[in-house]
Amino acid sequence: MLNVTNINVYYGNIHALHDMTFHVDDGEIVSLIGANGAGKSTTLKTISGLLRSHTGDIEFDGHSISRTEPDIIVRQGLTHVPEGRRIFLSMTVEENLDMGAFTIKEGKKKALDEVFDRFPRLAERRNQIAGTLSGGEQQMLAMGRALMIRPKMMMLDEPSMGLAPILVSQIMDIVVELNKAGTTILLVEQNARMALRISHRSYVIESGRIVLSDTSENLLNNEQVKKAYLGG
């Protein structure tokens, strides 16, 4: 579904991503794990077109998207739930979801019902101003907003950030459900244990390079990973 080949991304003079190559197959949950500043978010931003790679290619669903504008990429069915949720704080829950459906003309109502089915909490609060939601609800809203176009693939940037442990596992359950319902998922997480538990395969990123890649099960038992990311 997604093929990233040899991308190099710079912030000014800083070389943030080095020759990154990885892929996500149809129906998979793939996670990118790594420490702060390793380049996980940069990778997602590059895929969704917010940043540009100087080299290589990004292919989504058979088309190259490395030179495609971000709004067109969304139209092709690849959505990005950005880090820190980034919901529209002064709009209501429903307006936020409506913005999520910005690129589609038909089936809005049905998509909205589906999102409300999946997140009953959002349905209860449909007319509430998004800024007054709790952190977990805001994360659900960010995901719901991305789901409005029924994406083929969804990229989640740190969905567990700033959430209580119970909420983290709730959010992760939802991610798994979404995946079972047919959405391919690329997950970026600092919470490596959670990410490894729910994903099929994972890549470990260090200083903008992929240093390890394996099935998540193997990585959970990998000594090196245990030491560096799972607390011994």
Next chain:
Amino acid sequence: MSGNRRAYFKRTLLNTCLCLAFFVTVNYMIGARILNRYYTNILNLVLIYVVAAVSLNLTCGYLGQLPLGHAGFMSLGGYTAAIITTRFSIPDIGPIPGQAVLFFLATVAGGIVAMIAGVLIGLPALRLKGDYLAIITLAFGEIIRVLVQNIKITGGAMGMGGIGKYTNFSWGFFWTVMVVAFTFLLVNSRHGRAIKSVREDEIAAESVGINLTYYKIVAFAGAAFFAGVSGSLFAHHICYLEPGNFGYNMSIEMLVMVVLGGLGSISGSIIAATVLTIVPEVLQTFATWKMIIYSLLLVVVMIFKPSGLMGDFELSAARLIRKIFRRKEDVPQLPENYTEGEETDEQET
């Protein structure tokens, strides 16, 4: 859905009626000399500033950018229109006076020239944010001023005289209704939601598939068009243009109106433009204190109401009427979250 449509239709009808009533009343007052020449002049000036302020609110309030070159667009529109009306004439077509047609076309042309300039300056400038956009647009305004000062067709530093006094209440009111209707319909449409979401969070807007550059340019160009229109009205109001008319002071003045009225409130811009045009006139009697009182007023409002007079609230004739009737009939309250933005054009007096 049909209920919504009917309510929408009712509101539109109500607002149209109120507009017409206001227009007819004021026109009658002017005709009957209840409003003398001096007051009519001020009223026209108010309408000119309303057009400029409401259009600036589109980029400032709804798009959330900080442009400081509004006077530059007004200058372009003003000079373009003035050059057209002073060089050409159109014969009367039956009952329609040719001069009115010419003025209308010249004003539209002025708007279009300003709009083209808006797109050209917007393409590079809107990639920048905050301070940088402010500086670029400020520089743009100054470039226009210096250009106008140094080319022949605009009369250079001598200024440009002999412009017909075509701006009257009817034209001012017509363009005010145009800019209010345009802004209101735009910001409450699907495109308007896109524009507002850019203000809220650019990354989020991009992640839901909104083309940032496109919507920024749309808002910027729309604002520039009406700034050009306002410039044309201004030129045919004072009948004499000199480059200094449209200095950066004018841009700042417009910005003050928008901020004072409330970013993202059309009614706010209308009220602030009205107040800030009338107050200096009223204060003429205290010439020495004029600027001090004016500035103090701004300081006081900004301290006690930092979001501006109206915040992002809109006056609504429909809502007002509903409130009055509800009290009479004691209809149960609408749900708390019942929102409705509705704009009327009656706030000019």
